[in-house]
Amino acid sequence: MSTRPTDTDGDSDDVIVVRGLRNSFGEQVVHDGLDLDVRRGEIYGVVGGSGTGKSVLMRSIIGLQKPQAGDIHVLGEPTIDRPETEMVDLSKRWGVLFQGGALFSTLTVAENVQVPLREFYKALPQSLLDEIAAYKVVMSGLPAEAGPKYPSQLSGGMRKRAGLARALALDPEVLFLDEPTAGLDPIGAAAFDELIRSLQKTLGLTVFLITHDLDTLYAICDRVAVLADHKVIAVGTIDELLATDHPWIQEYFRGPRGRAASASVDHAAAKEIAGTES
Numbered sequence: 001m002s003t004r005p006t007d008t009d010g011d012s013d014d015v016i017v018v019r020g021l022r023n024s025f026g027e028q029v030v031h032d033g034l035d036l037d038v039r040r041g042e043i044y045g046v047v048g049g050s051g052t053g054k055s056v057l058m059r060s061i062i063g064l065q066k067p068q069a070g071d072i073h074v075l076g077e078p079t080i081d082r083p084e085t086e087m088v089d090l091s092k093r094w095g096v097l098f099q100g101g102a103l104f105s106t107l108t109v110a111e112n113v114q115v116p117l118r119e120f121y122k123a124l125p126q127s128l129l130d131e132i133a134a135y136k137v138v139m140s141g142l143p144a145e146a147g148p149k150y151p152s153q154l155s156g157g158m159r160k161r162a163g164l165a166r167a168l169a170l171d172p173e174v175l176f177l178d179e180p181t182a183g184l185d186p187i188g189a190a191a192f193d194e195l196i197r198s199l200q201k202t203l204g205l206t207v208f209l210i211t212h213d214l215d216t217l218y219a220i221c222d223r224v225a226v227l228a229d230h231k232v233i234a235v236g237t238i239d240e241l242l243a244t245d246h247p248w249i250q251e252y253f254r255g256p257r258g259r260a261a262s263a264s265v266d267h268a269a270a271k272e273i274a275g276t277e278s
């Protein structure tokens with residue numbers, strides 16, 4: 001486990017590199033000297049108390065929030081102070097699922113998925129837009145019949161999947177997810193976790209995942225970064241994090257909910273082994 005990145009430039013295989021990030025709103029300092037590195041092909045979880053700046057961090061990385069200081073590179077390219085046209089080209093290479101899905105309520109699911117396609121590839125014929133949207137809808141685990149429905153006609157879990165279908169519209173290399181399982185029941189959340197894991201494997205995605213969901217952290221994250229004191233105070237596998245003596249980390253992962261999440265992963269692993277052996 002590392003508490004800070006070991007070099008200043010990041011590894012060439014790092015898809016996201018943040019150095020010396022500072023964000024503040026008036027007197028309130030959110031980040032100060034924050035560093036992180038996300039490796040290609042990993043699911044990188046980000047946790048921290050409420051208000052520690054997880055969403056502001058994600059918004060900074062994708063260029064929606066201009067930091068006071070720092071360097072950010074995604075896929076080897078800077079995201080701070082880029083000319084808009086260059087930023088548009090870069091942003092085609094990632095997909096974002098915001099908290100709450102952020103779907104357009106007056107558009108159907110299929111039309112929502114087509115929004116980024118229309119924005120970036122204006123000349124695509126409608127037949128092709130329809131075909132791509134239908135494919136992304138099914139890829140996100142929705143029935144094909146969900147395409148012509150409006151967000152208000154879907155359950156919370158289906159709306160998340162619709163948001164995911166839109167995030168996947170441009171075949172991204174990196175997927176940013178902000179609290180994807182918030183508001184889902186445990187079964188729906190576990191199914192969504194599985195979907196993320198399987199998409200990450202089959203599409204070779206790198207995933208930056210903000211979550212409060214301990215089950216998600218245990219089930220699918222390769223490494224987890226902990227935000228506190230305005231920076232990433234520790235990053236590693238959950239076992240590595242458990243070996244630290246930071247009080248917040250201990251309380252978070254060893255508290256009753258952390259123990260329950262750990263037990264449920266152990267139980268799932270035992271069932272899988274039993275299934276393989278029978």
Ligand SMILES: Nc1ncnc2c1ncn2[C@@H]1O[C@H](COP(=O)(O)OP(=O)(O)OP(=O)(O)O)[C@@H](O)[C@H]1O
Pocket residue numbers: 025030048049050051052053054055056057
């Ligand atoms: N545009 C803004 N203007 C002023 N303050 C902001 C703005 N955006 C975020 N903040 C503040 O920055 C802090 C971090 O916000 P952020 O949403 O990143 O927290 P978070 O860690 O994602 O929280 P949660 O886990 O509750 O979603 C909060 O105190 C928030 O009020």
